[in-house]
Amino acid sequence: MKPADQEANSLKCVCPKCTLFTDCNRGKEERLFCARRKSACPMDNQKICICGTCLVFRENGLVGGYFCINEISG
Amino acid sequence: MKILGLCTSQRGKVSNTYFLMKRAFDALDDQNVEKEIIVASELKLRPCDHHYSLSAKMCVHPCLITQIDPADEMKKIYDGILAADVVIFSTPIYWGNHSHLMQLIIERLNSLENSNSVHRKVLVKNKIGGLMVLGHEDGYQHVVGGLMNFLTEMGLIFPPQAYAAWVGESDENTEKDRQRLESDKLIEEMFADLVQNCVTFAKKILTCPSCDGRFDYEHLSKKKNYVTD
Numbered sequence: 001m002k003p004a005d006q007e008a009n010s011l012k013c014v015c016p017k018c019t020l021f022t023d024c025n026r027g028k029e030e031r032l033f034c035a036r037r038k039s040a041c042p043m044d045n046q047k048i049c050i051c052g053t054c055l056v057f058r059e060n061g062l063v064g065g066y067f068c069i070n071e072i073s074g
Numbered sequence: 075m076k077i078l079g080l081c082t083s084q085r086g087k088v089s090n091t092y093f094l095m096k097r098a099f100d101a102l103d104d105q106n107v108e109k110e111i112i113v114a115s116e117l118k119l120r121p122c123d124h125h126y127s128l129s130a131k132m133c134v135h136p137c138l139i140t141q142i143d144p145a146d147e148m149k150k151i152y153d154g155i156l157a158a159d160v161v162i163f164s165t166p167i168y169w170g171n172h173s174h175l176m177q178l179i180i181e182r183l184n185s186l187e188n189s190n191s192v193h194r195k196v197l198v199k200n201k202i203g204g205l206m207v208l209g210h211e212d213g214y215q216h217v218v219g220g221l222m223n224f225l226t227e228m229g230l231i232f233p234p235q236a237y238a239a240w241v242g243e244s245d246e247n248t249e250k251d252r253q254r255l256e257s258d259k260l261i262e263e264m265f266a267d268l269v270q271n272c273v274t275f276a277k278k279i280l281t282c283p284s285c286d287g288r289f290d291y292e293h294l295s296k297k298k299n300y301v302t303d
Binding site: 045046048049050051052053057058062063064065066069070 | 138
């Protein structure tokens with residue numbers, strides 16, 4: 001299940017620190033992909049995802065990663 | 075019943091490793107057994123990204139790479155293992171260890187093994203394992219030991235003497251190996267026997283008369299590293 005799309009989670013979000021995160025993401029003010037939707041930007045799937053280090057990931061019992069590419073359904 | 079062979083020599087179908095596996099599979103004369111050999115070097119296999127090191131919950135089946143990289147073909151190996159009753163891996167020995175393709179596959183298979191830790195769900199069960207190992211002068215027992223360590227943890231059941239192995243002379247003359255492998259009847263029988271033994275064992279152990287035709291079990295490991303919800 002998706003985490004809540006709220007300010008508290010946005011502040012904990014590590015997406016902007018991720019190697020996949022680009023100026024395109026920054027320009028579109030994207031982050032917190034696990035709570036929202038996948039990115040509208042081209043994402044480099046060869047880079048290493050860091051979702052598992054995020055408090056939002058841990059607190060919400062998420063499994064998997066690359067939520068910027070692989071949107072959580074529901 | 076289905077038997078899957080996974081050849082992990084970088085030289086693919088021209089390798090001695092493949093030659094021994096193919097000949098042994100061909101020797102299995104059982105119309106009730108479907109046979110398939112996957113040649114790992116013919117697949118595009120992306121190395122493991124080791125997301126497990128960040129969080130065990132990032133390493134479950136289907137593997138993250140399988141989910142996000144359409145060029146990666148590891149799914150053929152995952153699906154092959156999950157659909158098989160007997161899985162036999164073959165590897166050459168290089169400097170005392172299994173091949174780099176074998177290691178890549180082991181690391182990617184961690185996602186199958188780790189489903190037990192994260193979801194308490196054993197994905198690889200009711201499957202018999204076997205190993206084929208060959209080299210020119212290095213120690214095969216070391217290689218077998220290392221592989222069995224992971225593959226039993228993943229869930230494969232190994233029958234007694236679950237491997238066939240051959241190593242050549244202690245010299246640098248590898249050119250004579252193929253001729254020896256082709257002509258030595260004992261080597262041929264050893265590898266054919268392994269395949270037959272694994273299939274026979276699978277038929278015996280996977281058919282349990284007292285449990286409605288299917289041997290079943292749950293993994294009861296008390297490992298402390300189970301990931302809590």
